[in-house]
Amino acid sequence: xxxxxxTWNVNSLKIRLPQLLDWLYTQQPDILALQETKITDPCxxxxxxxxxxxxxxxxxxxxxNGVATLSRxxxxxxxxxxxxxxxxxxxxxGATIGGIRVLNIYIPNxxxxxxxxxxxxLSWLDKLYSWITMELSCHRWLFLIGDFNIAPEDxxxxxxxxxxxxxxxxSPERFAFQQLIKLGLRDTFRIFPQKEQSFSWWDYRSxxxxxxxxxxxxxxxxxxxLADVCISxxxxxxxxxxxxxxDHAPVVSEFDFRLY
DNA sequence: ATGGTGGCGCGGCCA
Numbered sequence: 001x002x003x004x005x006x007t008w009n010v011n012s013l014k015i016r017l018p019q020l021l022d023w024l025y026t027q028q029p030d031i032l033a034l035q036e037t038k039i040t041d042p043c044x045x046x047x048x049x050x051x052x053x054x055x056x057x058x059x060x061x062x063x064x065n066g067v068a069t070l071s072r073x074x075x076x077x078x079x080x081x082x083x084x085x086x087x088x089x090x091x092x093x094g095a096t097i098g099g100i101r102v103l104n105i106y107i108p109n110x111x112x113x114x115x116x117x118x119x120x121x122l123s124w125l126d127k128l129y130s131w132i133t134m135e136l137s138c139h140r141w142l143f144l145i146g147d148f149n150i151a152p153e154d155x156x157x158x159x160x161x162x163x164x165x166x167x168x169x170x171s172p173e174r175f176a177f178q179q180l181i182k183l184g185l186r187d188t189f190r191i192f193p194q195k196e197q198s199f200s201w202w203d204y205r206s207x208x209x210x211x212x213x214x215x216x217x218x219x220x221x222x223x224x225x226l227a228d229v230c231i232s233x234x235x236x237x238x239x240x241x242x243x244x245x246x247d248h249a250p251v252v253s254e255f256d257f258r259l260y
Numbered sequence: 261a262t263g264g265t266g267g268c269g270c271g272g273c274c275a
Contacts, residue, residue, distance in 0.1 A: 011275085012267055036275085038267070063268050064275095109275060117274095149275095203275090204265040247266075247275080 001258035002231075004029045007218055008239075009106070009147040009201070009248035013037040013068070016246055017045055023239060023250065024052045030072050030259060031097055032250075033104035035147045037066035044068070059090045067093040067146070069104045073259055082131045085124070094135070098259030100226070101139035103132070105146040110167050118167070121149070125176035129183075136183055136223065144185055144221040147201075147248065150177045152187065156216035158197060168215055186227035188220045188253040189235075200235050201248045209240050220253040229256040 006029040010016040013034065024032070032054075037044075039060045049056045049070060059080040060066035067090060069075060079094035081087060091106040105128070110121035136142060150173045154160035157169060167173075181187065189198075199214030208214060222230060233253040240249045 015267070036267095064273085111275080206264050208264095244266090 001256075003031075003255040003257040003259055004252065005031045005143060005145065005220060005255065006250050006252045007033040007035070007104070007145040007147070007220055008250035009035040009218060009246060011036045011038070011246040011248065013039050013045065013066070014043075015244065017048060019239065019242060019245075021048060021052055023236075024054065024070070027236070027250075027252065029070075029252065031100075031102055031143070032070040033093075033102070033145045034068040034070070035066075035104070035106040036064075037068050038063055039066055057093060057095050059093050061088070061090045065090045065106060067091060067104050067106055069093050069095050069097075069102060071095075071097045071102075073098040075102075082127045083134070084130065085127045087124075091124075096139075099141060100259070101135060101142040103135065103142065103144045105144065105148070107147065107149045109149050110173070113165060113167055113170050122172055122176070125173070129176065129179055132180060132183055132185070136185075140223060140225050142185075142223040143226065144180065145219065147217060148177065148219050149217050150174065151215040151217055152177045152219075155196070156199070158199065158213045158215070168217055180221065184224050185221040186224065186230075188222050188227060188230045188233040189216070189251070191227065191230055192233055198235060199249075200251055202240060204247050218248055218251045220251055222253070222255075226255055226257065230254070231256050
C-alpha cells in the first residue's frame with residue numbers, strides 16, 4: 001500500500017479551484033495540505049472538494065493566509081492554532097488522519113530582515129519549535145508540511161550570493177529549520193538524489209519561472225518512522241507552467257505505509 | 261532596476 005502526501009501553496013483557492021480539482025484527479029494524493037487559500041470558512045468550496053472524493057478541514061480568513069487539509073480518510077483532533085500564540089492570522093491546521101498527525105503550516109514571509117514582519121516570523125518559529133516538540137512526544141507518525149518560507153541551504157536558492165542576508169535564507173531562519181530537523185524530522189526531498197536547481201517557488205515577476213530563478217521553500221518533513229518508509233519525493237513543476245498558475249508548485253512525497 | 265507580477269478588492273497591502 002502506498003501513501004501519497006502533498007503540499008501546495010495555491011495562492012487563492014477561489015482562482016485555483018479548477019486547477020486543484022484537475023490535479024486531485026490526476027495525482028490522487030491521500031493527504032494534501034493547502035496554504036494561502038485566501039477564503040473565509042463560510043465561502044470554502046467544500047462541495048467541490050467532497051465531489052472529488054475528499055474530506056476537508058480548513059481555517060481561513062479574508063484575502064490573506066488560510067490553510068486547508070484534504071484527505072481520503074476523515075480528520076480528527078483538529079487544531080487551528082499553536083499553543084501560546086494568539087494569532088488572528090490563519091496559518092496553522094493540525095489534524096489526525098488514519099493514525100498520522102498531519103501539521104499543515106504557513107510560516108510568515110518575513111518580508112525584510114529586521115522588519116516587524118521578520119520579528120513576527122522569528123517569534124512564530126519559536127512557538128512552532130515548542131509546539132512540534134510537544135506533538136512529537138505523543139505522535140510517532142507525524143508530518144510537518146507546508147510553505148515554510150525558508151530555503152534550508154544555499155543549494156535551495158537559484159542565486160545564493162550573499163544569501164546570508166536575504167529573506168528566507170538568513171541564519172536565524174535556517175537555524176530554526178535545523179532545530180526542527182534536530183527534533184527528529186527528516187526533509188523527505190533530501191532523502192533522495194535530486195536534480196540541481198530544484199525549486200518549489202518562483203516569483204511572478206521578471207519571468208522568474210522561465211529562467212528558473214526560484215527557491216525551495218515548501219517542504220514535507222516526516223518523523224523518523226515515516227521517513228524510513230519514504231520511497232520518493234518530487235516537485236510537480238507542471239502546475240507552474242499552466243495559464244494563471246500559483247507562484248508555488250506542489251511538492252509530493254510517497255511512502256510505503258498503509259493508512260488505517 | 262528604489263523595478264518587475266498577481267490576488268484581493270477598488271486603495272493599498274501582501275507576497
